[in-house]
Amino acid sequence: MKIIAAMVILGCLLVVEVTGQARVPKGRCFCADKGVNMIPPKLIEKVEIIPPSSSCKTHEIVVTLKNSTEQKCLNPESKFTQKYIMKAVKKRSLQNEIA
Structure with a gap:
């Protein structure tokens, strides 16, 4: 009787599929949504x-506000963000030319 019970338990253990934690990372994006469309410069x-990276598939633009440690996400698709980034890139390239 003990042998039959041991065989049934062994059979159940062989049938049960044991899985561990999935290795695929769930998104670790800083921005939970698209972000705001405009912040006064x-x-x-x-x-x-x-x-974008393997842990977050979206392009993120994070700004730190003056006089606080608060950070906000800018919507990368908004016209304000695109113009602001282009001005910043242009300004930086001009500074690099002077230096």
């Missing part, structure tokens, strides 16, 4: 452009 202290 005089309030922006720092801009970070985060390209």
Whole structure:
């Protein structure tokens, strides 16, 4: 009787599929949504452009506001963001030419 019970338990263990935690990372994006369309430029202290990666498939633009440590996401598709980034790139390239 003990042998039959042991065989049934062994059979159940062989049938049961055991899976571990999935290795595929779930998105680790900083921005939960698309972000705001506009922030007054005089309030922006720092801009970070985060390209898509294996952990986050979206392009993110994060700004740090002056006089606080608050960070906000800018909508990369908004006209304000695109113009702001183009002006910043142009300004930086001019500074590099002078230096």
